[in-house]
Amino acid sequence: MSAHHKVEIPDEQLRLGSGVSKLWIVFLLIGVVALGAGYFMGQGSDETREQFFRSYLQNFSYFLSLAVGCLFFVLIMRLCRAGWSVSLRRMAEIFSMTLIPLALLMLLIIPGIHDLYEWSHADHVEGDKILQGKAPWLNEGFFKFRLVFYGLLWAGMAWFFARGSIRQDQSKDHKITNRLEGLAAPAMFIFALSVTMAAFDLLMSLYPHWYSTIWGVYFFAGSFLGAVSMMVLLFHFLQRTGVLQNVVTAEHFQDLGKLMFAFVVFWAYIGFSQFMLIWYGNIPEETMWYKARMIGFGEGGWADVSALLLVGHFIFPFFFLMSRHLKRRGITLIFGAAWLLVMHWIDMHWMVMPQLHPAGPSLGLMDVLCFLGVGGIFLGFGLWQLGRQALIPVGDPRLHESLSFENA
């Protein structure tokens, strides 16, 4: 670490260019229009309603996972008093703030509860002892309350940590760093529990009879992988517009690539642990979840998607990201990050959709509209916020470490 030379960066390197800073309106517009179109098209029949809310839940969970992953990035870097990642942290802070619009978008699940969740149908619960037993947790009122609660909690946490960092831009007060680092520890605690519970509620309770204690960790593993991949793409995109030159360097990209590699492995480890234990135990009430995903191998069934995830979400990126040179070269890392974001989307699709289309995946207009809808609002809000601040935490006392950081 050679932090002895002063680093000076011109201000225009740290601000979004004027062309890009208007882009958010376009994204936001696309998002609102696509989502509105999807919603109204969905009102046509029971079938289209179900399709809309499924697609919506899947894409909402996808972008939620990216935002939650960014929040984790902020918290873990604070917690570890990390120096190397300071110049990357602002991006994570801004995109964790998308939890504010996502908290609102979460409310759109509420009108779809009956289309999505079996446990919300009184007639189903009546004849089902197990669902009756779960009713104290899985009932509409408490579920809605929890959705609002998660939304407020995460939006609040993201806003709090981002605001502190942004204030420091002006005040340069190093005590802010101390305070946020101290608060990151309890925040991490709350984060872990709330993300786990939300993953149980949103995704696991789609199969109300099924349960897996590792589910929250699985959701988290994919989230952080997705968030880091997204950050790689965003930084490369911004650098193409001419900013952040010599601020975010090949050293940072290599480290983000390492994190991607690590979480590819971690995701596989968690996924394998869940699969192997259920496969080995061979109890029908557990295996049903995987059974739905292991039919139609070679015939366009969900087994093909499972195989694709094994190869595309683990084996290929594992070997691809192993190389130091591929991580340091822009174009190859962009490819890897984009690839993983697609795989993460397929993973979400694979979690949510087999119930609606048991025979195999069938992508349609609703999937596109919901992706554009949530994605547009997500990106639009993120870019809007990004244009309002410096692109790196200029007041952070550890910034010089990040700027002069080199991989040994």
Added chain:
Amino acid sequence: MAEQTKLWGVLAEFDNPLKLMKASEAVRDAGYTKWDTYTPYPVHGLEKAMGLKDSWLPFITLGAGITGTAVAILMQWWMNAVDYPINISGKPMWSLPANIPVAFELTVLFAALSTFGGMMFLNDLPKFYHPTFRSKAFKRVTTDRFFLAIEAADPRFDQARTEELLRSMHCTDVQSLED
């Protein structure tokens, strides 16, 4: 010294890593090839100053790791599905999920042992004799002194000129070593 001993090279001593680094750059730029530096701990940046290439050890590790996976999978398949098939808890004779843990362990085992072995091989260790060990001062190389040695076998080696070069780089001492 005995009659038939011949000059191995010259050894320069430095009292801090910065001087050694500067000297390394000078020696590298002077075009020497058969030379080395010696430090008590890995000095960051010295390999660049010496113009050394990256280690290709990772390829040994990768190769050994893949071999380990293959050995483990083949072994389990042959032993449990071919040579001695037996029905255990209704699982298929050839059940890949159950074979992953052992495959993983053998991958790591092969890769780790080859990494260590490969490191030893590339470094020409163990080697219990080296001309530098003749120097009394060199005993401090594992404590707090930094050394640079240029071998007589180097095509550019010329005792007087080489020693002069080293002295100009602020070394504390230069000595010549017999083979």
Added chain:
Amino acid sequence: MAVMSAEPGRQSLDNTHDDPRERAPLVIGHDLASLTDKICAIVERPGFTTWWKICFGISAGVTGILGAMVLYLITTGVGVWGVNAPAGWGFAIINFVFWVGIGHAGTLISAILFLFRQKWRTGINRFAEAMTIFAVICAGLFPGIHIGRVWLAYWLFPIPNQMEMWPNFRSPLLWDVFAVSTYFTVSLVFWYMGMIPDLATVRDRATTKLRQWIYGALALGWRGSTRAWVHYERAYLLLAALATPLVLSVHSVVSFDFAVSIVPGWHTTIFPPYFVAGAIFSGFAMVVTLAVPVRAIFNLEDVITIRHLENMNKILLATGSMVGYAYSVEFFIAWYSGNFYESFAFTNRAFGPYWWAYFAMFTCNAFVPHVFWMKSWRTSPVRMWIISIFVNIGMWFERFVIVITSLSRDYLASSWGHYTPTWVDWMTFVGSFGLFMTLFLLFLRFIPAVAIAEVKSVMPEGDPHHYEHAHGHEGGA
């Protein structure tokens, strides 16, 4: 304009300050030579000190008990233990998991913290790794003697035998054999490789021919050549990258021993990461338990600083919280599953005949470490030592709870039972501590307990840039 510059450093004996403008020093008041002198003095001292002889005598005596118990077991049979249907797995498995878990901290410090560039690891990694190896030796002992006919232990390995049988690779117990033996081998290689430069240091300082020969042979002719350092550092990085998933896999495989079965309380998908977190938690507690006295006895306060200890306690807090997370999720899902046997298993743990074990586990693991939210507890050696003992106890009880409560109360009430360990069980367990301490004391006496070369590379004096400025200090914690 954004202008950033490093501030000049500051040195004092208390390096636990949290000023984000500068990194705290990791070594206080040493230069390269004095550091070597200090660490090497421990192994170069002629003869044995009194405290060492006393400790060694006690440990060796306790190891003797272990030997006697093992001999008694082998000559008499597994009946001398308390294991019987339905609890066929008693102390042997509990102690196995306990010791393997302790072993995990060494690899965490040497490999995972290395990959995370946590420079403070250099002060403690050597003896944490040593501890790993000795703990794995203790762990390996238990399944070894549990098999009953120990002379047939080679059946565990795929070695051709007279019955022309092969091991069953679909059994998680066989995965254990591979996982633990790989873990032991790789940890040993990693430890030894890290030691080579320091063995060379001891060799070069040797005053007697014998020492020069022995340490010279062990150092393999290492002479600190930069061409060698390049391969060496790459090898170190690769071994760290291999050891990191390995350490996760080992305790995951140990958890598979339980979780692949369909015994209530065992068959749950969070077991692999939960076991890993618990293992690291218990291992770090053991590191604190050992580090605090070692540091006091050898006056290593300037190398293993309060900051090192504070960081370890933070990791204890973090992993303790992870364990608490796993307890909570398990409990929630046991209810949520709607599975009668699952929820019974968990109520039985908390309120059944072994409630005291559950109480000990929960208190020691999920509550006690939370005192480390307070800085005064994180930075007081005496207090943290006491807490670490609690954690050691709690983690042993965790394994007791998992193994015994589930086995003694499974599906059929007619096959319920009660497990009571015998005095042989207890004495074997106590004896394993003797073995552990004996090996550890030998290590302290003959091998540099701190990785000297690694510490040097993170000292300000180790950085060439340090010599460009009069006041440049770069630590990093």
